[in-house]
Amino acid sequence: MKDIITVLKKELRNVLKDRRTLFMLFGVPVIMFLLIFNVMGEAMKSQEKKLEETVYKVYTNHAAFVENVFRDGMTKIELVDGTDSIENDLRDKRFDLAVVVEGQMDRLSDLFKDETEISIYSFSGSMASERIARVFSSSVNLIRDQQLRLFLTEAELDAGLLDKPVIKSINIATEKEQAGATFGGLLPYLLVIYLFTASFSVGFDVTAGEKERQTLTILLANRVSRSSIAWGKILYLMLMNILSAAISVVAFLFGFSSMIPQTGSMFTIFTPGSAALLFLIVISLAVLIAAFITVIGIFARSVKEASAYSLPIYVVTILFGILGLQSEIFQSQGVIRYIPLINGIFTMKDLITQPRLDYVTVAITVVINLAAAALLAFLAAKMFSDERFVFRTGN
Amino acid sequence: MIQFKEVSKIFGTGKKEVRALDKVSFTVGSGEIFGLLGPNGAGKTTSLRLLSTLLKPTQGQITVAGLDTVKESQEVRNRIGFLSSDMNLTGSLSARELFRFFGDLNHIEEEEIANRSNRLIGQLKMGDFYERKVETYSTGMKQKALIGIALLHDPDIIIFDEPTNGLDIITGRVVLDILKDLKNRGKTLIVSTHIMSIAEKLCDRIGIIHKGTIRIIGTLEEIYEKTGEPDLEEAFFSVIGGVTEDEGYHHRSKKRA
Known part of the structure; x- marks a missing residue:
């Protein structure tokens, strides 16, 4: 030893x-x-800040609807006119999001018509595109819920049904x-x-x-x-x-x-x-x-x-x-x-x-x-x- | 004290087999200085590595003070000090720290290590470089440090393989003085060298090895007598059969009439 x-x-x-x-x-x-x-932490913070301040370019065939979705002003957008190819323009970052609405939609209640279809195009290779697509989807869902609540109230039904069942997420991990x-x-x-x-x-x-x-x-x-x-x-x-x-x-x-x-x-x-x-x-x-x-x-x-x-x-x-x-x-x-x-x-x-x-x-x-x-x-x-x-x- | 009995050493197998030593037998008595001479590749280093237990014989037996170099290798190493030309020193430790390390490995008391280190540092004329990192040493400095390490545990048997190889004339002289001192102190030495003057000045007996076999063995006088040559260099060439191109020798000495 x-x-x-x-x-x-x-x-x-x-x-x-x-x-x-x-x-x-x-x-x-x-x-x-x-x-x-x-460096990574600083980069992430700076990226987050940049995404918040970004003015997202959106192409749509229904400007009124898209402006309505973003009307709270939390996310700044700029509408882009015309496109030959949505895919190419998204890849080339001419715009970050494309929203194509099928069917006649003059009012928000038209969301529930059978012929209404909303296509959301994004490019996952771009963080900005991914983010604006996510924000747009959740905003549309929110508007849809608000309209449903309005319908139920007008029909004198309990709008609280939309909140059922009550789901509580409890993580027991210490x-x-x-x-x-x-x-x-x-x-x-x-x-x-x-x-x-x-x-x-x-x-x-x-x-x-x-x-x-x-x-x-x-x-x-x-x-x-x-x-x-x-x-x-x-x-x-x-x-x-x-x-x-x-x-x-x-x-x-x-x-x-x-x-x-x-x-x-x-x-x-x-x-x-x-x-x-x-x-x-x-x-x-x-x-x-x-x-x-x-x-x-x-x-x-x-x-x-x-x-x-x-x-x-x-x-x-x-x-x-x-x-x-x-x-x-x-x-x-x-x-x-x-x-x-x-x-x-x-x-x-x-x-x-x-x-x-x-x-x-x-x-x-x-x-x-x-x-x-x-x-x-x-x-x-x-x-x-x-x-x-x-x-x-x-x- | 040292006995080689019919020792053979084969490296490799099959077509790559090299017979480095072939049935080599000789003895070295206590207090004797034995010189092993031979051209490059003759088997000098192999013989000394076998003796120092670094290699094992393929056939035959080597004993040191009655101890078998294979079966009792650790006890043999305890009694020998080995220096080889292919040894090197690198790293951040100084010669003094290395002396301390090898002293500890040899279970020498701390105070005794210090005493012996100081003596060796003086004897080897190491100046003040012994406190510097060995990686900064010149070839001569490293050789001195290696000699110090080989002698630190005061072994009875000292095996030096080409001790002056690559040294300048001043450092070569220091090494020669060390060898003389060891001789005077009654140590048993086996020295391999290609410098004839060292062998002539120092060795009690000389063995000339060539192509793995001992060609001649004896005192200087006996070798002169057997070969009929007047000096060791001529005797050496006489024994190995002159200069051949494949061995790369450029012997310029006079041809005997």
């Missing part, structure tokens, strides 16, 4: 003195996320659960991405990179056991993975929360229990990814080759991350909990989104990942003793 700690301390000391690597690992993600989300639904899929996905990201830069540097630079021989010629070298490097990577992932994810969530405040604070998604279990899962994933990267790194002849080998696994993991983000196809309690690495994504998601903690699934996830990591670490130690891998360089 002493040798493992010595190797670990040496690698840490080395990286702590390397300001450029430290900045790339920890500084860049923080700056990047905060900057991206601030603030924690609402925030959990937002971050539940996102957080595991991001964590796994960043656990890999640090490994790619640091992990391959201390394995394949050392082989390339011919700095590994000096360590191997020393009395330290190969398993101590392997574990020292794995633990170092694990630490770097966790630190980098934690900093990146916190920066992401801060940025995300600041851009979309209605998602709730990210801190509300955790209880002390769920946070502790999440940490356990992250540790198991970090050590597994570190062991995996170490094996790949010692197998490959160069950093470039190591990156190429690990890319397929990374892509598969990302794919499962996206599935976990968008669907409920996989349940963490199913067979998936026995698949190392992938199980972590789904168990973390459940941990954040489900009200009750499933200790059994968490335990299985952690044990499976640690067992896989131990197997890989054993393999890494064997590879460090094997001249076919240690001296397999591209030089």
